[in-house]
Amino acid sequence: MSDLVAVGWNHKTAPVELREQLASGEDDARVILPTLVREADFSEVMLVSTCNRVEIYGVARSWAQAGERALRVLAERRGLTSELLLRHAFIRGTHEAAHHIFRVTASLESMVVGEPQIFGQVKDAFDLARAHGTVGSILDRCLSSAFRGAKRVRTETAIARGAASVPSVAVDLAKSIFGELGGCSALLVGAGEMAQQAGIHLRSAGISGLTVVNRGEARGQALAAELGGRFTPWSELGAELCRADIVITSTGAPRPVIDRELLRPVMRARRGSPIFLVDIAVPRDVDPDVLKIEQVFLYNVDDLQGIVDDNLRTRASEAERASVLVDGEIAEFLTWQRTRAVGPVIQRLHQHARAIAEGELTRLSGRLGALTPEQRKAVESLAHGIVQKLLHQPVTALRKSAGGDDPYAQGALIDAIQSLFALPEADLAPVVEAPASGEGEPVPAAVPAGSRRGR
Amino acid sequence: MLVLFILAALLYSAASIFYGLERSGAERARAVARILLALAGALHFAWIGAQSASGAHPFASVYKVVSFGAVITVGLFFAIARGRSMAALGAIIAPIGLVGLATAAIFDHPGVDRLPASATLTRVHIGLATAGLAGFILAAGLAAVYLAMERRLRSRQFKPKPGAISLAGLDRIHHRAMLVVTPLYTLAMVTGVLWIARAGGIGSLRDRWFELVIGGVGWLACVAVLGLRAALGMRGRRAAVLTLIAFVCTVAIFVFYGVRA
Numbered sequence: 001m002s003d004l005v006a007v008g009w010n011h012k013t014a015p016v017e018l019r020e021q022l023a024s025g026e027d028d029a030r031v032i033l034p035t036l037v038r039e040a041d042f043s044e045v046m047l048v049s050t051c052n053r054v055e056i057y058g059v060a061r062s063w064a065q066a067g068e069r070a071l072r073v074l075a076e077r078r079g080l081t082s083e084l085l086l087r088h089a090f091i092r093g094t095h096e097a098a099h100h101i102f103r104v105t106a107s108l109e110s111m112v113v114g115e116p117q118i119f120g121q122v123k124d125a126f127d128l129a130r131a132h133g134t135v136g137s138i139l140d141r142c143l144s145s146a147f148r149g150a151k152r153v154r155t156e157t158a159i160a161r162g163a164a165s166v167p168s169v170a171v172d173l174a175k176s177i178f179g180e181l182g183g184c185s186a187l188l189v190g191a192g193e194m195a196q197q198a199g200i201h202l203r204s205a206g207i208s209g210l211t212v213v214n215r216g217e218a219r220g221q222a223l224a225a226e227l228g229g230r231f232t233p234w235s236e237l238g239a240e241l242c243r244a245d246i247v248i249t250s251t252g253a254p255r256p257v258i259d260r261e262l263l264r265p266v267m268r269a270r271r272g273s274p275i276f277l278v279d280i281a282v283p284r285d286v287d288p289d290v291l292k293i294e295q296v297f298l299y300n301v302d303d304l305q306g307i308v309d310d311n312l313r314t315r316a317s318e319a320e321r322a323s324v325l326v327d328g329e330i331a332e333f334l335t336w337q338r339t340r341a342v343g344p345v346i347q348r349l350h351q352h353a354r355a356i357a358e359g360e361l362t363r364l365s366g367r368l369g370a371l372t373p374e375q376r377k378a379v380e381s382l383a384h385g386i387v388q389k390l391l392h393q394p395v396t397a398l399r400k401s402a403g404g405d406d407p408y409a410q411g412a413l414i415d416a417i418q419s420l421f422a423l424p425e426a427d428l429a430p431v432v433e434a435p436a437s438g439e440g441e442p443v444p445a446a447v448p449a450g451s452r453r454g455r
Numbered sequence: 456m457l458v459l460f461i462l463a464a465l466l467y468s469a470a471s472i473f474y475g476l477e478r479s480g481a482e483r484a485r486a487v488a489r490i491l492l493a494l495a496g497a498l499h500f501a502w503i504g505a506q507s508a509s510g511a512h513p514f515a516s517v518y519k520v521v522s523f524g525a526v527i528t529v530g531l532f533f534a535i536a537r538g539r540s541m542a543a544l545g546a547i548i549a550p551i552g553l554v555g556l557a558t559a560a561i562f563d564h565p566g567v568d569r570l571p572a573s574a575t576l577t578r579v580h581i582g583l584a585t586a587g588l589a590g591f592i593l594a595a596g597l598a599a600v601y602l603a604m605e606r607r608l609r610s611r612q613f614k615p616k617p618g619a620i621s622l623a624g625l626d627r628i629h630h631r632a633m634l635v636v637t638p639l640y641t642l643a644m645v646t647g648v649l650w651i652a653r654a655g656g657i658g659s660l661r662d663r664w665f666e667l668v669i670g671g672v673g674w675l676a677c678v679a680v681l682g683l684r685a686a687l688g689m690r691g692r693r694a695a696v697l698t699l700i701a702f703v704c705t706v707a708i709f710v711f712y713g714v715r716a
Contacts, residue, residue: 161617172615177608179621271688274623291609295691303611310614 003063006097008055014088040069046129063093105146114159149329162311167201185209187244190251249285259287459502466495467553474546496529518563525555527589580646587639594632595702598695673704
């Protein structure tokens with residue numbers, strides 16, 4: 001029987017320094033995937049590499065052995081010690097591996113629960129593995145079910161609703177005020193790290209123009225260049241406020257740099273056009289008194305963090321509902337896998353019994369003398385009837401175990417039947433590599449029974 | 456006809472409840488509320504149609520005008536809410552539809568004054584007033600939603616929702632609504648004054664001073680919304696407040712008519 005394996009490192013198990021060293025691009029994956037098949041005894045395998053996780057999902061005869069071998073393969077490739085990798089790694093097998101894969105794909109294991117990128121990243125990794133012929137029927141079924149579960153989680157729960165970082169909340173609020181940001185311009189007052197983050201988010205939200213105003217010209221110009229905006233000296237702050245729709249302030253000034261006196265003529269010049277001030281500096285850069293002026297909207301870092309916390313609380317509560325959905329998909333997959341595992345055992349059991357019956361009939365044919373065709377048919381029928389009656393109970397028990405919840409019980413039953421009837425164990429043949437075009441999906445060897453059960 | 460009325464009333468009530476649920480966080484309620492409101496509006500319209508077929512046309516009394524105006528508002532709501540999430544406006548429009556329906560059903564009976572819709576001038580006045588009322592309900596609803604959203608944004612109580620209309624979007628639609636409503640309102644005022652003068656002479660205008668003064672205040676508010684925006688860029692809160700003032704004046708005129716009828 002083939003085990004599902006999940007092995008790797010993620011933000012919960014390994015520090016970022018280690019994850020950085022293990023991160024694999026597409027070119028790396030092209031080399032690693034066949035190596036894992038060859039050297040780590042995987043019959044199917046895929047590699048997911050993101051900023052928060054480097055994980056291998058695969059199918060092997062023994063999940064524990066394959067997991068450890070995979071660690072060694074990666075250790076050798078990266079020039080790291082196996083001990084170091086093992087210390088920060090996780091290795092999961094069978095149903096625990098399935099749980100892990102499904103939960104990762106549904107973004108339930110992400111650093112920010114519900115973040116949308118992971119789905120695409122797992123999908124890309126799966127497509128890459130398929131293109132390299134290292135995906136067979138088990139991974140295909142597992143990932144297809146995981147993708148379906150992830151889609152259900154996104155559509156049937158509110159897990160992905162609400163921004164989960166201060167800059168993205170600022171962008172969402174700006175959209176609530178102005179609508180699409182395509183026609184809006186932004187002004188960054190100060191050139192700190194937070195301003196940079198906010199600028200990146202605003203740029204990706206599609207703002208039309210971005211200006212940086214900073215006391216230090218070099219830093220301001222560098223940030224403007226990085227964000228594809230323009231730099232303006234500090235003395236032009238008032239004029240820039242007249243033009244900007246969204247203003248992000250993050251200076252280190254001890255006192256507010258934007259107050260009512262500065263903003264009142266600005267708002268007159270803007271002829272009623274609203275302005276959204278996001279003050280992410282501590283101490284604050286914008287005097288709260290500016291809110292007395294109409295069409296001025298002001299949020300400071302605490303306001304934004306409050307919304308982030310609220311959104312994260314919502315996501316956490318939705319994660320419980322999402323887990324129930326994902327559990328349903330996992331159960332369906334595991335049932336499929338168990339049903340698939342007992343089929344070959346039942347087939348071999350019947351073949352084995354039939355061979356014994358036919359052998360005995362051949363051996364006794366001389367002693368039985370000349371039988372009429374009817375008599376011969378009756379004897380054969382008697383032998384096969386006895387075989388069927390004897391096999392009925394074991395086969396029923398095997399079929400029942402496939403629909404049960406306990407994979408260990410099923411594994412033990414398969415082991416027992418193989419042992420009692422001395423059934424031959426089929427080998428897992430390595431996956432046949434398909435051409436890089438992705439055509440011709442490889443077919444793994446028949447699933448053998450009797451492998452070690454997972455945790 | 457009674458069945459149509461009862462069903463429309465039930466659907467308006469249900470739509471109001473579902474919009475209320477949506478406002479309190481049950482997001483799936485929005486789609487249900489939209490369907491219920493659409494069905495309610497369709498049945499309301501069918502009810503008016505059935506009454507017209509039996510001889511009571513939509514301009515027969517001030518109550519019927521209110522009812523017809525309400526159903527037009529529901530139609531306008533769906534026209535502007537297409538492709539946008541405007542549940543807050545729906546939460547205002549659904550109860551207004553119910554009020555319009557109930558006004559005609561409760562107050563309109565054979566004993567009330569019939570509007571003299573025989574003369575062309577009167578027909579034009581009533582038609583303009585009906586269209587103006589529908590536009591005004593919508594503009595006032597938009598203004599109310601704007602004020603509520605602006606207040607929550609400024610008091611930092613606002614939680615962004617994906618797909619919801621923006622404050623600037625509300626202001627833009629509100630402005631467009633006022634661009635349509637103000638000429639209708641102006642023409643309705645002029646034709647109304649001419650109607651009164653023609654029916655009872657210039658002197659009879661003195662007896663209608665309340666409607667004229669209130670109508671004048673509402674008209675000034677409408678003109679101020681458009682004029683001050685063009686001249687000084689005034690928009691947002693002040694424009695919304697002026698629209699609500701104009702709407703209150705319009706409602707006062709209709710109430711006055713209704714009481715007198």
